[in-house]
Amino acid sequence: MLPIDEFLPQIERHLATQSNLVLQAEPGAGKSTALPLSLLNAAWLKGKKILMLEPRRIAAKSIAHYLSRQLGEPVGQRVGYQIKNERKIGKETVLEIVTEGILTRRLQSDPEISEIGLILFDEFHERSMHGDLSLMLALEIQQSIREDLKLLVMSATIDTGMMSKYMDGAAVIECPGRAYPIEMEYRPASRESIVARVMAALRSVLGSSESGRYPHGDTLVFLPGQGEIKRCLKEAKENLGADGDILFLPLYGGLSLAQQEQALVPDPSGKRRVVFTTNIAETSLTIAGVTCVIDSGLEKLLIYDPVSVMTRLETTHISKASAEQRKGRAGRTQAGRCIRLWDEAKQRSLRDYQGEEVLSADPSSLVLELCMWGAGNYEDINWLTPPPEAHYRSAQNSLIALGLIDSKNKATELGIKASSIGLPPRLAALLLKAEGNVETQIAGDLAALLSERDIFIPNNGSDIVARLLALQLYRNDRSAALKEYPLHRFAVEQLKTNALSLKRILKRSIPIYDVSLEQMQTVVGKLLLFAFPDRLGKSRGSGNGRYQLANGRGVFLFDDDPLYGSEWLVIADCDAQKKEGRIYSAAAIEFDLALENLENQLVEKELVEFDPKKQKITGRRVTEYGAIQIKSVAMTEIPPEKFQQCLLQVFELRGLEILNWTPRCEEWLGRCQWLGQHLKSFPELSKTNLLNTLEDWLLPYLANINSIAELKKINVFELLLGTLSWEDQQTLSTQAPIEYQTPSGKNVAIVYDSQQGPTVSVQLQEMFGEIESPKIAGGQIALRFELLSPARRPIQTTSDLGNFWKTSYFEVAKDMRGRYPKHRWPEQPLLEKPGKSIKRR
Known part of the structure; x- marks a missing residue:
């Protein structure tokens, strides 16, 4: 029995009478599996279907297969799924599990969704941009034309108060999870690399389980990204898996679905597994046999720069909620162990919840969808969390430049077509602006290439044309292509599938043409300008690999890149680092061709x-x-x-x-x-x-x-x-004179000091007979006198000469007579003739 089972009657009763519900169910409760099945035949659905949103493709497919097995049916009967390039839904299907892009398209194309009675939003704590958008659209549909539509938001870790308020005061049901005891271990950060620290933790896990201290199960290692996973895999295979008794596997979004599925099921021969994964394995996916989690505490986020309209990849610390999700993976089936590669003080300082994608990611797709919906004005949108306004305005300007929306935030005819393709706006524009069969063929391949991971193994340059020529050869002669080019076989097969899918979307039956290098270079440069007009780059100087982009940013190529030395490039992918970003994919373009396509701009x-x-x-x-x-x-x-x-x-x-x-x-x-x-x-x-x-x-x-x-x-x-x-x-x-005339008739400069005021530096004997300090500025300010010795050194400073002659003069004169006996220091200075200080013979 699952923890969710005792809450199912309460959930059903609430949905029968109310429109919205928020379910907070801890990991292992059964919210993604038992709950959907229990609702299949709910009377209040009145024969309508259930749509279930799963943020990740592998999770959508995995859950659909699991639920179908529970029903003893093949996928596509009562339970089906639809993800990118894959659809298993039949006439009998009543529960459709879909990913975000699919749900958005469904709501845009059929706002009434008359066949649907309930939409389940699973793992909503991930707060993806399109998840937020889908909920926003569904609420508007519910409030305007489908009062009978039910919405259920589900998550293990989410701010339920915020969600309830957003969903018009929806009730909140909290359900505990099913988890076995998990022993926690914190390891303070050190100066060692993340790979070295993971390896040290992994050695201790493998050694302690062999000794019998911990369960002999599989280990899940959470890392920030693909690069760290590959380095850990290499290190583990070379130093920990020499005897072949341990299977080391990767799991991240860039892998094919087949490769991802391999990491989810136990090894048929019973080998222990160590799965190196990103946050893709945080939720939804159940990886059988895991008894230990090693958590780096890090994740990678794409950060949008509204000035350059580019993104950069940043490694950052996860939230407390994410840490709990990862920890829970170790205690799904038995007692487990979790090693966190940070200390408890750091744990206390982590933010509570995962950051919303809409705050940092490129909002171009979101803006286009909202303009399609007729809600393009930032101020009028019912945001769950609004994106930064600068990001939104930047994306609007970019879409206007691409011709996808107009200045009134209305989707153009091109924008409407682009929205239906399921590609990022730039790539959709590239595809739709292609003319003729050859251009359209190359555009399909190019859009597919840029929408998935690189088909070349790393460190093989940035040239897009080389990759398209490799694809062309692969279609004609697979073995020759694999020998000539550094291809990822799985990636190039996925590219072929995606390119074919785009042809179907365009409803174009185009024969496959063999294109020459020269023709490929010409067409690719032109097509890239359609999608990335702001990323035309001009070399800053011969042979330095540095480029000035039209958007104002600087980027660079490594000196071993095949495109190094090209005068003009169109850059499809680069990072937006603070100084200069690295170019990851680009194509050379002739100056005249660039000029021809940009003449009006x-x-x-x-x-x-x-x-x-x-x-x-x-x-x-x-x-x-x-x-x-x-x-x-x-x-x-x-x-x-x-x-x-x-x-x-x-x-x-x-x-x-x-x-x-x-x-x-x-x-x-x-x-x-x-x-x-x-x-x-x-x-x-x-x-x-x-x-x-x-x-x-x-x-x-x-x-x-x-x-x-x-x-x-x-x-x-x-x-x-x-x-x-x-x-x-x-x-x-007269009131701020340049000079002061002494009683002897000598003119002395007045220095207008901002701190001390107007000051006259003069030998003391020149002032004999001056009864009081003269005043300037309409009689408001007395001149300040710096009285000098025969050696021209200050001996007294005063703004009140009258008082000076009566008091301190006598002390000054007494001291000076001893030091300068040949000079005049009279007892009655006001009666003395002003002038030189030395006594007359």
Whole structure:
């Protein structure tokens, strides 16, 4: 008996009277198996069918086979499934298990879904973008035209409160799972590679089970991605499986379904298995015989960059919910063991739930589907979790450029066709824009090639044309193709199947043509431009493998790549790393062909800019495609308005110092700033203010200037004076004077120090007879005097001369007489004649 069994009557009663339900059932409860079977003959269905959404193809197929065996029937009788390129559904089928793309197409093409009474959303915690979309569409159908439609969302780990609220207050039923005790072990992270740490854990697992301490079962190893799986497989086969008693298997989405299925069933000869997997094995899939889980705690996510409209792959830590799902795999059939390659402190810091795909992935397909649904306005959509608005707008712009939607967020005729193909929008556009039989044949092969994993084994270059030629030879002579090209046999067979499927979708009966290398290169470059117009790349220089893309990003090729040295490329796949991304698949294209296909999108403009080497402003007429400069011709004459506009930009970058900015200018501006701070009637002036008003006081005098050398010949000081009225100039002269005249008649510069205020540095004897400190700025501020010794060193600083003569002068004079006996230090300084400090003979 499964834990879900005692909850089945409650679930049936609720669905009989209510429209929506959220079921939280822990791993092993039987929600994906026992529950669907129990609902097949529910009276409230009134003879209608059940649609069950499974996010992963292998899970959909596996569950369909399992349920059919439970009924003693072949798949396709009462229980069927439909996944990409595979359909097992018959006239008697009442439970259809489908993947996300299939369900979306079903809802789009037949919004009434009159044959369907219940939609089950399994493993909804995965929060895939199209899973969210399908639930959104189903709720809208339910609320508008199908009040009788039932919706049941199921998951082991999900925020049930959020789901209940989104589904109009749906009830929540919680069901425990069936799990045996699992012994936990945490291993703190180290500087060793993830492969080395996995191998160390695996050695301990295999050794301890041989000793009898732990059950003698299979081991499931969770790794972030395909690369880590392949490295672990190689290491394990070389160092742990020499005697052949252990079977090491991979399990990830890029494998064929047949290869994936091999990892799900026990070995017929009874060998122990170690399955290296991604998060594909986290839920839904039951891998028989597993008693131990080794968890790296990592997963790989595609992160969308809305600026470049590209994605990059990032390795990140899993959530607590995912960790629990993975752990549960070890205790499905008996007591087990789970080794986590992180410590308990890290476990506490993990986020609670898995991140929603819609927050990080490319939303182009989602946007196209919403525009098809008539709900393309971001603000009006009933989001479960909204994507970042910048991502959504970026995807809209990309779809408009592809011709799939219009500026009013309506799907075009091309967009409607593209949506029905089941390919990403770019590849659908490529396929639909092909003309003639040869182009269409190549387009089908190309779209199929780019939608699945690489048919070449790793590190064999990025050339798409080479792969299509390999496929062509494989069709004609399989053994010759396998000898000549580094082909993955399973991958190329899958490619053939997918290409044939696309032909059927297009309803085109096209004979297979043998295409020459030259023709293939021409057509592939053209077709790729249909799909990736923003990824046309121009070499940054001969022989360096670095390219400037039209979208503004930089990418590179390794120097052993067959395409290295090509001047122009169209890039189908690359990563969007922060500096420069690596090119994974591309094709060379002739410049003239690229120009022919992009002619209507070229932009011509006059570019006027400052040349720091020549120290002058230069002009060019340029032709651009996005961030790529196609053509550049020097301008013989620069229009005055463009020249002055460029000058303004130069001033913004270089400041006023690029002018003939003399110390006199600096001193004048300092006086103005100081006076403006203390005299409200005086205008406020600063470098910022002057830069903001260049068009008023400077640009009218620069009409015939075209170099920095000529600019520096201008008498800037005279132009600065012109910024003040005659009255303000007089005020500046009297209230913030340049100099102070001592009682002896000597003129001494006033330094307008921003911290200390206006200061005069003068020999003490020059000030004899000055009764008090003079005041400026309308009598508000007293001058500050720095009184100097005969050696021109400061001996006293004061802004109150009157008090100085009465008090501290006498202490200063007493000290100075001893040090400078030949100089004047009188007892009555105010009666003394000002002038030189030395005594007269």
